[in-house]
Amino acid sequence: MAKFESYALPTEGESITIENGNLKVPNNPIIPFIEGDGTGPDIWAASKRVLDAAVEKAYNGEKKIAWYEVYAGEKAFNKYNSWLPADTLTAIREYFVAIKGPLTTPVGGGIRSLNVALRQELDLYVCSRPVRYFSGVPSPVKRPELVDMVIFRENTEDIYAGIEWEAGSAEVKKVIEFLQNEMGVNKIRFPETSGIGVKPVSSDGSKRLIRSAIDYALKHGRKTLTLVHKGNIMKYTEGAFKNWGYELAEEEYGDKTFTWAQYDKIKEAEGLDAANKAQKDAEAEGKLIVKDAIADIALQQVLTRPTDFDVIATLNLNGDYLSDALAAQVGGIGIAPGANINYITGHAIFEATHGTAPKYAGLDVVNPGSVILSGVMMFEHLGWLEAAELVYKGLETSINNKTVTYDFARLMDGAKEIKCSEFADQVIANMG
Ligand SMILES: NC(=O)C1=CN([C@@H]2O[C@H](COP(=O)(O)OP(=O)(O)OC[C@H]3O[C@@H](n4cnc5c(N)ncnc54)[C@H](OP(=O)(O)O)[C@@H]3O)[C@@H](O)[C@H]2O)C=CC1
Numbered sequence: 119m120a121k122f123e124s125y126a127l128p129t130e131g132e133s134i135t136i137e138n139g140n141l142k143v144p145n146n147p148i149i150p151f152i153e154g155d156g157t158g159p160d161i162w163a164a165s166k167r168v169l170d171a172a173v174e175k176a177y178n179g180e181k182k183i184a185w186y187e188v189y190a191g192e193k194a195f196n197k198y199n200s201w202l203p204a205d206t207l208t209a210i211r212e213y214f215v216a217i218k219g220p221l222t223t224p225v226g227g228g229i230r231s232l233n234v235a236l237r238q239e240l241d242l243y244v245c246s247r248p249v250r251y252f253s254g255v256p257s258p259v260k261r262p263e264l265v266d267m268v269i270f271r272e273n274t275e276d277i278y279a280g281i282e283w284e285a286g287s288a289e290v291k292k293v294i295e296f297l298q299n300e301m302g303v304n305k306i307r308f309p310e311t312s313g314i315g316v317k318p319v320s321s322d323g324s325k326r327l328i329r330s331a332i333d334y335a336l337k338h339g340r341k342t343l344t345l346v347h348k349g350n351i352m353k354y355t356e357g358a359f360k361n362w363g364y365e366l367a368e369e370e371y372g373d374k375t376f377t378w379a380q381y382d383k384i385k386e387a388e389g390l391d392a393a394n395k396a397q398k399d400a401e402a403e404g405k406l407i408v409k410d411a412i413a414d415i416a417l418q419q420v421l422t423r424p425t426d427f428d429v430i431a432t433l434n435l436n437g438d439y440l441s442d443a444l445a446a447q448v449g450g451i452g453i454a455p456g457a458n459i460n461y462i463t464g465h466a467i468f469e470a471t472h473g474t475a476p477k478y479a480g481l482d483v484v485n486p487g488s489v490i491l492s493g494v495m496m497f498e499h500l501g502w503l504e505a506a507e508l509v510y511k512g513l514e515t516s517i518n519n520k521t522v523t524y525d526f527a528r529l530m531d532g533a534k535e536i537k538c539s540e541f542a543d544q545v546i547a548n549m550g
């Protein structure tokens with residue numbers, strides 16, 4: 119039983135547990151939720167209604183989520199004088215699966231990202247962000263239906279580790295002196311006025327992320343996995359990520375994958391035709407092709423040749439950029455879901471890709487689709503596939519009927535603009 123400092127224990131529901139590495143989900147699981155800042159309360163209220171309605175419709179009362187509110191962000195600060203109370207982490211550790219709205223991160227000084235803190239504290243090393251097309255969504259590209267990618271973003275390392283020192287501080291002076299005097303660094307262009315950031319990237323962290331991406335790709339019959347990196351510039355972090363990815367694929371999945379590193383070796387030893395034949399043979403055998411792309415060109419190619427990309431494994435910052443950019447192709451950030459997962463401990467927090475969109479806070483206008491679809495990912499994680507299907511149906515029908523929130527309405531001819539809460543009503547009504 120969880121021991122909380124301040125929170126009251128849940129009054130209903132049972133705990134999810136883990137047995138032999140698999141989640142054991144009761145019919146009334148306790149699911150902690152964080153409402154979120156800014157537009158979070160509007161979105162969460164709408165999403166909760168949709169998710170509850172889908173469960174009720176799918177299981178006729180046999181299953182029901184026991185929602186348990188936990189706090190982070192402004193609401194936590196106002197209630198408990200802490201931006202991220204320890205009880206919130208205790209609850210997610212105890213109940214395994216949680217869902218959250220967006221949380222504000224001030225730019226510059228002040229608190230560091232609570233979103234990042236949650237991922238790091240719980241070691242949720244995978245950020246999985248599927249990018250798929252729903253028929254009828256507005257898109258700036260000609261063939262959005264060709265977009266079907268899943269981003270696996272490393273979630274605990276890279277510059278998000280938050281190791282940095284401010285320009286002018288005593289600490290940065292010490293770091294710069296160390297770099298110059300002990301490490302022979304003479305390339306800091308303006309040492310007197312530089313801030314310094316550190317980018318840790320490990321083989322352990324990279325490999326566990328890439329392992330999850332390969333497992334996902336194999337389980338779902340995906341054809342390719344692309345390692346997206348900027349290894350031409352950052353050789354021992356981003357370049358190493360690519361090398362570790364190839365190494366892992368060959369060592370642990372040698373019979374199920376064919377890598378571009380193998381392709382290059384064959385090309386060097388036996389020529390181009392032999393390398394092309396080896397890749398063709400591997401494709402014919404249904405092997406997963408593991409390849410790589412440098413991050414800048416990848417951002418162009420995901421737009422111009424979406425069918426070349428299937429599962430993407432990448433570092434934290436690249437994944438952050440890629441997920442917002444890719445979302446734009448299939449309806450925008452308003453319907454881009456995500457999951458932060460530790461596949462080893464079973465802990466997961468589901469959350470939208472977007473932020474708090476503060477200018478729309480309290481107006482009941484934004485699209486709740488991202489949190490609704492994050493809830494669908496949560497249903498899939500729990501094995502509640504019937505409820506997931508109902509939400510997909512409700513969402514797709516609502517979009518096809520052109521009864522949509524402002525973000526879609528402004529891009530769709532003949533659409534009726536409705537509020538966030540009304541969109542939830544539509545999704546529920548359209549579950550069939
Ligand atoms: N995981 C998290 O909790 C995240 C938190 N953040 C935090 O959120 C805050 C605001 O960040 P910001 O950079 O403005 O990014 P946001 O994602 O909050 O908003 C940027 C723009 O995206 C569009 N948008 C966002 N959410 C929706 C939605 N639900 N429906 C429709 N459109 C939407 C709006 O575009 P338009 O104006 O064109 O309609 C909005 O102005 C910051 O503190 C940031 O750190 C950011 C990302 C993730």
Ligand SMILES: O=C(O)CCC(=O)C(=O)O
Pocket residue numbers: 221222223231232233234438471
């Ligand atoms: O925590 C934040 O403020 C930003 C997080 C973010 O952009 C993301 O998770 O994609």
Ligand SMILES: [Mg+2]
Pocket residue numbers: 438439442471
């Ligand atoms: Mg982001």
